[in-house]
Amino acid sequence: MDYTLAIDGAPETVPGGTGILLIHPSTGETDRVDTDFLSTDTDHFLVVSTRTTAREVTQKIEHYEVDEQKATILDALSVERGYTRRRSDDVRYVSAPDDFDGIVDEVQAFLSTTEGKRRISVDSLTEMLYYADEDRTEAAVEDLLDLLVEYDAVGLFHLARGVHDEERIETFRSLFEGVIELESDGSLTASF
Numbered sequence: 001m002d003y004t005l006a007i008d009g010a011p012e013t014v015p016g017g018t019g020i021l022l023i024h025p026s027t028g029e030t031d032r033v034d035t036d037f038l039s040t041d042t043d044h045f046l047v048v049s050t051r052t053t054a055r056e057v058t059q060k061i062e063h064y065e066v067d068e069q070k071a072t073i074l075d076a077l078s079v080e081r082g083y084t085r086r087r088s089d090d091v092r093y094v095s096a097p098d099d100f101d102g103i104v105d106e107v108q109a110f111l112s113t114t115e116g117k118r119r120i121s122v123d124s125l126t127e128m129l130y131y132a133d134e135d136r137t138e139a140a141v142e143d144l145l146d147l148l149v150e151y152d153a154v155g156l157f158h159l160a161r162g163v164h165d166e167e168r169i170e171t172f173r174s175l176f177e178g179v180i181e182l183e184s185d186g187s188l189t190a191s192f
Helices: 031-039 054-063 100-113 125-131 134-151 166-173
Strands: 002-004 013-015 019-024 044-049 071-075 091-093 118-123 154-160 178-182 188-191
Touching: 019 031, 019 134, 019 166, 031 054, 031 118, 031 154, 044 054, 044 100, 054 071, 071 100, 100 118, 100 134, 118 134, 125 134, 125 154, 134 154, 134 166, 154 166
Parallel strands: 019 154, 019 178, 044 071, 044 118, 071 091, 118 154
Antiparallel strands: 002 013, 178 188
8 A cells, every 4th residue: 555745855655564764953843744744645643752742742733734533642751741641542641752562562553453544653763762772762663663564554753863973863764764854944855
């Protein structure tokens, strides 16, 4: 199954199973790229949020007029921060941004209980790396990429450029079929 990409400079479509790395400035405005990715040619999508709470993700989805009926949010922040949380059909929780077993299990549960074109956004690998070492984070990313292939889904994984050295960025770049780089002026370059 092919998925349309509405991202400047990227191919018009990518096959199911494709993982895309979004490298952005640490202060970069990634919402536009993320919401364009989630709202195009999609039946269901899951936002794995290790950087913001489910409430903030919901606000972003509403602001950019993405169809909320298609959304599921996995909040990895609220439990650790002690915020009030209520699990529902479209909002799920794991204990912390480094609860990689929980994140992988929830992504698999989402993919195994939905049909059609599914997209995953992981925002962000940078936050996961703050909480865990590179080896654990890399292993979790590989597990998530395997799920994309197994379930014919596509994924967009955020990584902030300014807070990681070039070697670490290259390590993660090598895991993905596609890389999109967002510059501080808002321009995009893509390599697939």
